[in-house]
Amino acid sequence: MKRSLYLMMTIVTGFCACQKKDLGSTATPVNLSVAIEYNSEVSSIGLRKDSALVRITNNTSGTTKETYTNINGVASFESITPGHYTITASISIPRSTYQQLSGTVVEQDVAFNGNITNESITQQQTKIKVPLVTGRIGNxxxxxxxxxxxxxxxxxxxxxxxxxxxxxxxxxxxxxxxxxxxxxxxxxxxxxxxxxxxxxxxxxxxxxxxxxxxxxxxxxxxxxxxxxxxxxxxxxxxxxxxxxxxxxxxxxxxxxxxxxxxxxxxxxxxxxxxxxxxxxxxxxxxxxxxxxxxxxxxxxxxxxxxxxxxxxxxxxxxxxxxxxxxxxxxxxxxxxxxxxxxxxxxxxxxxxxxxxxxxxxxxxxxxxxxxxxxxxxxxxxxxxxxxxxxxxxxxxxxxxxxxxxxxxxxxxxxxxxxxxxxxxxxxxxxxxxxxxxxxxxxxxxxxxxxxxxxxx
Known part of the structure; x- marks a missing residue:
């Protein structure tokens, strides 16, 4: 999702000089690994982790990338510019599957969402865990x-x-x-x-x-x-x-x-x-x-x-x-x-x-x-x-x-x-x-x- 140039410049001006330097175009790209994990209430019932949609958005440029998790619940992004990111993840579990695994009767497919706002991705910070909970992103x-x-x-x-x-x-x-x-x-x-x-x-x-x-x-x-x-x-x-x-x-x-x-x-x-x-x-x-x-x-x-x-x-x-x-x-x-x-x-x-x-x-x-x-x-x-x-x-x-x-x-x-x-x-x-x-x-x-x- 890309923002207008006006909005982008407005937000950038609110950052300190050191942050501007950290987010500069000369930064060496990194490979980012995002792993999803369910909350403690359902983490042990065997919900699938593959095919969760993971999206990362650069908070400065508005550039968005997205991909799906593998069988281990990991999404990989290559050549990411270091900076501050919003990371979201979502997966929908079919109603019948959720009922069978949890023993809880539900009326609809159960959506799990995760959201991490303003996460700093650096050369040293390239592995992120995103907790998933039911309800909308942000909760x-x-x-x-x-x-x-x-x-x-x-x-x-x-x-x-x-x-x-x-x-x-x-x-x-x-x-x-x-x-x-x-x-x-x-x-x-x-x-x-x-x-x-x-x-x-x-x-x-x-x-x-x-x-x-x-x-x-x-x-x-x-x-x-x-x-x-x-x-x-x-x-x-x-x-x-x-x-x-x-x-x-x-x-x-x-x-x-x-x-x-x-x-x-x-x-x-x-x-x-x-x-x-x-x-x-x-x-x-x-x-x-x-x-x-x-x-x-x-x-x-x-x-x-x-x-x-x-x-x-x-x-x-x-x-x-x-x-x-x-x-x-x-x-x-x-x-x-x-x-x-x-x-x-x-x-x-x-x-x-x-x-x-x-x-x-x-x-x-x-x-x-x-x-x-x-x-x-x-x-x-x-x-x-x-x-x-x-x-x-x-x-x-x-x-x-x-x-x-x-x-x-x-x-x-x-x-x-x-x-x-x-x-x-x-x-x-x-x-x-x-x-x-x-x-x-x-x-x-x-x-x-x-x-x-x-x-x-």
């Missing part, structure tokens, strides 16, 4: 997405939205610097678009964006209208296997009245329709970001529903074209979780205007370009009625099928990822790279993170 997944909101007159409308991220691996993961982005895309069903800036399916054609110089702009990247990051310096926010974190739009108890930023009281008519988010792990608070964006104008008025709960930490806000982390109630939306691989979340990736814009002005909205190879999990939503659905915005490599709550907007319903199986009390959530298969509708959103918040 963070969206567990629950509450986008529909609650009743517009007796509920909380959009104010009680949240999403829940889950550690789907066997290892403790750290949420520090995990990014969440809402993506931009065409949000209507009209088939009568102008010819400039659109694909045949009426979604944006990002190769036509002003300043774009990448023929793979539609497949190798996604484009964000809002970017948030969980704060932390590296290992401040451990999340144990099978545990999760709740990210609220506004971390307040929405079943009770509270004051808005304009001093008025927000009432609630039917508390049973909404939820208490005062116990969320993080919230999105954009008032300070929007105030700074206005140049600290004395006439700035904060968005009245973006109320801060001082008891709940705020996400870092790097970019947003809207006033709050408002998820599209009707389902015309898509989200990604990713880590930047060392690049600055705010400046490490370029921004582009929508492809239907031919002249970029100072007031034109720009959208950040995020490499697909950095995405850990992705979910695309759609409207309930197929005739009302908008053009698909996520490439199939991230999400082969969009999903939705069964009742549509303002129903208090949430999406919850299915449980594939449990191991010693830890749930392994289903992730087939197809949200239409992986999620089900919950009658009412549940941010408790308890066993009751899952589904089977």
């Amino acid at each position: 963070w997944v969206f567990k629950q997405i509450y986008y529909a909101g609650s009743n517009t007159s007796s509920g909380a409308v959009f104010r009680d939205q949240f999403f829940e991220i889950y550690n789907n691996s066997t290892d403790t993961l750290y949420a520090d610097s995990l990014c969440f982005a809402q993506l931009i895309g065409v949000n209507n069903t009209s088939a009568n678009y102008p010819t400039h800036g659109y694909l045949p399916n009426n979604q944006f054609d990002w190769t036509k964006s002003v300043g774009m110089n990448d023929a793979n702009a539609n497949t190798n990247y996604v484009y964000a209208r809002a970017v948030f990051m969980i704060p932390g310096t590296g290992k401040q926010l451990p999340v144990l296997p099978g545990k999760s974190m709740v990210i609220a739009q506004t971390a307040l108890d929405h079943t009770a009245p509270y004051y808005l930023n304009d001093g008025t009281m927000q009432q609630i008519t039917n508390p049973a329709l909404t939820i208490d988010l005062s116990g969320a792990d993080f919230e999105a608070y954009l008032v300070d970001y929007k105030r700074a964006e206005s140049g600290n104008s004395p006439t700035f008025n904060p968005y009245k529903w973006d109320v801060d709960n001082p008891a709940v930490p705020n996400l870092k806000v790097f970019y947003s074209t809207i006033n709050d982390m408002i998820l599209e109630n009707t389902g015309r939306d898509a989200f990604v979780l990713y880590k930047t691989g060392g690049a600055d979340p705010k400046t490490g990736f370029p921004f582009f205007a929508a492809p239907n814009i031919t002249t970029v002005l100072p007031t034109t909205n720009l959208y950040q370009q995020i490499p697909v190879q950095l995405v850990i999990d992705a979910v695309e939503l759609q409207r309930v009625t197929e005739s009302s659905r908008v053009p698909k915005r996520l490439p199939n490599s991230l999400d082969a099928g969009p999903t939705n709550v069964s009742g549509g907007e303002y129903t208090s319903q949430s999406l919850v990822r299915k449980t594939a199986r449990s191991v010693n009390g830890r749930r392994i959530l289903q992730d087939t790279n197809n949200s239409a298969n992986d999620f089900v509708t919950r009658a009412k959103a549940d941010p408790s993170k308890t066993d009751a918040s899952f589904t089977y």
Whole structure:
């Protein structure tokens, strides 16, 4: 997967001088050996190791090579330029084979994935082991997405939205610097678009964006209208296997009245329709970001529903074209979780205007370009009625099928990822790279993170 020259140069400038020297074109090529190994839960049951796909990506040049493992689970790469690499490995075990070897009943083929980010390959470091685990590469997944909101007159409308991220691996993961982005895309069903800036399916054609110089702009990247990051310096926010974190739009108890930023009281008519988010792990608070964006104008008025709960930490806000982390109630939306691989979340990736814009002005909205190879999990939503659905915005490599709550907007319903199986009390959530298969509708959103918040 190759990145644009602009992106490559941006990331390179963030490296220190000694790293630039280490990654120079004069370095002597090395032969790299990558061995896969299964996690301890299944390492002894006899799963095959041959035919796993191993891919290595140079983090500086974006050059990608891939090959398959031999019978011993080893993939060999010749004449590799020393440097920092992302190494991924994946293998799918047929359902019948896995059941026979493990004695565990499964509903689908079992995918094992491994990911090592920013591994330094040198003359002395030419043998790498990649642990394989079930679930997506990276092992963070969206567990629950509450986008529909609650009743517009007796509920909380959009104010009680949240999403829940889950550690789907066997290892403790750290949420520090995990990014969440809402993506931009065409949000209507009209088939009568102008010819400039659109694909045949009426979604944006990002190769036509002003300043774009990448023929793979539609497949190798996604484009964000809002970017948030969980704060932390590296290992401040451990999340144990099978545990999760709740990210609220506004971390307040929405079943009770509270004051808005304009001093008025927000009432609630039917508390049973909404939820208490005062116990969320993080919230999105954009008032300070929007105030700074206005140049600290004395006439700035904060968005009245973006109320801060001082008891709940705020996400870092790097970019947003809207006033709050408002998820599209009707389902015309898509989200990604990713880590930047060392690049600055705010400046490490370029921004582009929508492809239907031919002249970029100072007031034109720009959208950040995020490499697909950095995405850990992705979910695309759609409207309930197929005739009302908008053009698909996520490439199939991230999400082969969009999903939705069964009742549509303002129903208090949430999406919850299915449980594939449990191991010693830890749930392994289903992730087939197809949200239409992986999620089900919950009658009412549940941010408790308890066993009751899952589904089977």
